[in-house]
Amino acid sequence: MAVEERDKYTGYLTTGHEWNGIKELNTPVPRAVYFFLLIAFLYSVGYWVLMPAWPIGVSYTKGLLGFDQRNVVQDSLKQAALGRSAWTKQIETKSYQDIQADAALMKTVRTTGRTLFGDNCAVCHGLNAKGGSGFPNLTTASWLWGGDPEAIAETIRVGINSPHPDSRTSQMPAFGHDGIIKPAEVDKVVAFVRSLSDPASAKTVKPGDIDAGKDVFAANCAACHGEDAKGKSDMGAPNLTDTFWIYGGDTQTVTNTVWNGRQGHMPSWDGRLTPLDRKILALYLVDQRTPNP
Structure with a gap:
């Protein structure tokens, strides 16, 4: 051993x-x-x-205390709902103007609206709501179908060129592709349209093209965009005199637009967002607006 x-x-x-x-x-x-x-x-x-x-x-095993985490969560949700109902009821019942005049409610709108926008709209319009090529900048006063809260809420509800029965519907014809106007007239009306928002561009075109383009515009475009080219919200026709362009305002892009036409699309959020959510989003977007130049 x-x-x-x-x-x-x-x-x-x-x-x-x-x-x-x-x-x-x-x-x-x-x-x-x-x-x-x-x-x-x-x-x-x-x-x-x-x-x-x-x-x-x-x-x-339930335990002698009978504690249930699910009950705790349900109670928390009930308390949150009660707290939420205090301001949701006000937003549901008050007019847009009264809500906008209420600083406390607008603070809630900004917080809740930012979340709603990020979850549902940012994929197309960007987190900053400034849009991109083919998607409108929502921080301006240039709205196709009207920029007051009621009009925005309705656009959110029915969409644009969507399957919704009340959808807003618009279509810009393919003026060049379908032979509605001649190729030379396309160039002239593009020169005229660009000169409305960028007067300096008139210096780069042939003398007389602007006046000729104005005549083409009056004969073919004014019915939708208006004689002053400031657009018609009841037709979804954009204002061509400001600096906001959905697809771009350079010569080539505007030419493509006139030649091939445009038909934007926005889904209907009716049934996917509640009336309260749509109202908050409309107020949130109006609050994000910057003045037109």
Whole structure:
């Protein structure tokens, strides 16, 4: 039988293992470890007895306290709904003008509207609502179907060229492609239209093209865009005198628009957003507006 060896410095027995002259001591586990293990065990037993813990087939042990996290969540949702109802009722019943005059309500509109917009509209119009090629900038006063809150809410509800039975519907003809006007007339009306929002562009075209383009515009475009080219919201025809262009205002893009026509599309949010959500979004967008230049 091997004789146990005791370390002369610490007094502990060795395990018999040695590495490079270093002997492993058979050091006892500190009593504090046993103490905390016991505390953890007693805590676990207490938790198992008091709280839901163990699965038993299709159910589980309920615990003496009968605590249920689902009830806590449901109570929290009820409290949140009660808190939300305090301001949702006001927004539902007040007019757009009264809400806009209420600083506290508009603070809520900005917070809630930002979330609604980010979840539903930002994929097309961008998080900043400034749009992009083919998608309108919603922070301006240049709106195809009207920019007051009521008109915006209705556009959100029915969409544009959507399957909704009340959808707003508009179509710009393909004037060049369908031979409605001649290729030379396309160039002239493009020159005229661009000069409305960018007078400096008139210097880059042939003398007389602007006046000729004005005649082409009066004969073919004024019916929708108006004689002053400021658009008609009842037809979804844009204002051509400002600097806001959905598809771009450079010569090539405007030429493509006149030649091939345009038909924008916006889905209907009726049935996907509640009337309250649509009202908040309309107020939020009006609040984001910057003046026309």
